[in-house]
Ligand SMILES: *[C@@H]1O[C@H](CO)[C@@H](O)[C@H](O)[C@H]1NC(C)=O
């Protein structure tokens with residue numbers, strides 16, 4: 001561009017700004033007409049029309065929130081917050097939006113969210129926003145928290161999110177997103193990834209790249225395939241993993257024992273099979289472990305029941321055949337639920353027929369020797385050979401031996417619900 005055309009552009013621009021303001025040739029502050037709006041910062045003038053445009057497409061506002069969205073002081077609008085942007089500490093910009101629970105209805109966030117160049121936080125859970133997410137959100141340089149959970153967004157996973165380099169917190173749960181999830185999402189630099197309660201259908205990625213995810217919820221989707229062995233690299237910092245109500249299958253990887261920070265691991269209601277790796281006994285911070293409603297079998301590892309912080313170990317509705325004294329102690333305390341399994345002397349077990357039918361099929365896991373390894377030092381446990389209890393032929397024999405187990409006396413009463 002030549003010098004002349006730049007000057008020409010500037011002149012034209014100021015001419016536009018001065019339209020309707022004949023009294024002065026060089027106004028220090030551009031005053032848009034007709035409203036005598038005086039926005040404190042150029043950055044706010046940029047987003048002002050964007051907000052007004054969005055206000056016009058809102059079809060329902062039962063709480064009357066948008067009534068406050070008038071006048072020049074954007075920073076006082078309900079749900080809008082201003083701050084100094086990272087690139088200019090003296091400027092004032094629209095830094096965050098919190099529409100949580102506003103119950104607003106709008107056909108789309110396109111032309112709104114993606115046109116707020118200084119936005120850092122966008123929280124809009126529990127509204128009735130619909131549509132898809134514009135690819136332009138990838139251009140928002142500062143957005144680090146995006147929460148659009150509990151809305152009516154649909155379409156495939158918004159791939160633009162992969163290009164958002166500042167993003168740290170992504171919550172899109174309770175929407176109508178469907179289809180696959182790009183595997184790169186799991187290795188993105190996110191602390192929090194909530195995808196639960198959508199219609200995603202995706203094999204868990206095998207990639208072993210490191211990530212920083214602390215909270216991961218994929219619950220109530222249709223994620224399928226095995227839990228990948230590389231999980232410990234991708235989730236080495238994770239404290240909460242919610243895989244429940246998906247279609248995950250295959251055997252549990254021994255590497256789960258490396259999720260050292262895990263406090264909650266919930267993979268209930270999937271199609272997981274095989275034994276529980278003893279390595280889970282190394283997860284010293286674990287408080288909740290749920291594998292209820294799967295096809296797990298073998299013994300309940302005593303080393304897992306010995307975990308000091310365990311408050312809820314749900315293993316009901318599986319095919320376990322053996323439980324030792326430490327675990328029985330947890331049943332008495334109401335911590336361990338083993339109903340609907342194949343344990344001869346416990347009440348509320350499956351029928352002999354059901355158990356026999358399950359074990360009639362050969363059931364193998366790869367890397368069988370790893371199931372007995374303990375990747376940590378625990379004073380009261382050394383790595384026992386897992387073969388005695390995990391060898392399925394011996395399981396089948398033992399089942400035959402105990403074919404009348406359902407008639408055995410109830411040795412261990414099920415814990416009663418303790419009144420609180
Ligand atoms: C920073 O923002 C202030 C207020 O908008 C503005 O006057 C100033 O020119 C900006 N500085 C830079 C370096 O852009």
Ligand SMILES: *[C@@H]1O[C@H](CO)[C@@H](O)[C@H](O)[C@H]1NC(C)=O
Pocket residue numbers: 268290292312313314334
């Ligand atoms: C333990 O977890 C299971 C599965 O999440 C849940 O259904 C159950 O209510 C919990 N039990 C207690 C005592 O919290």
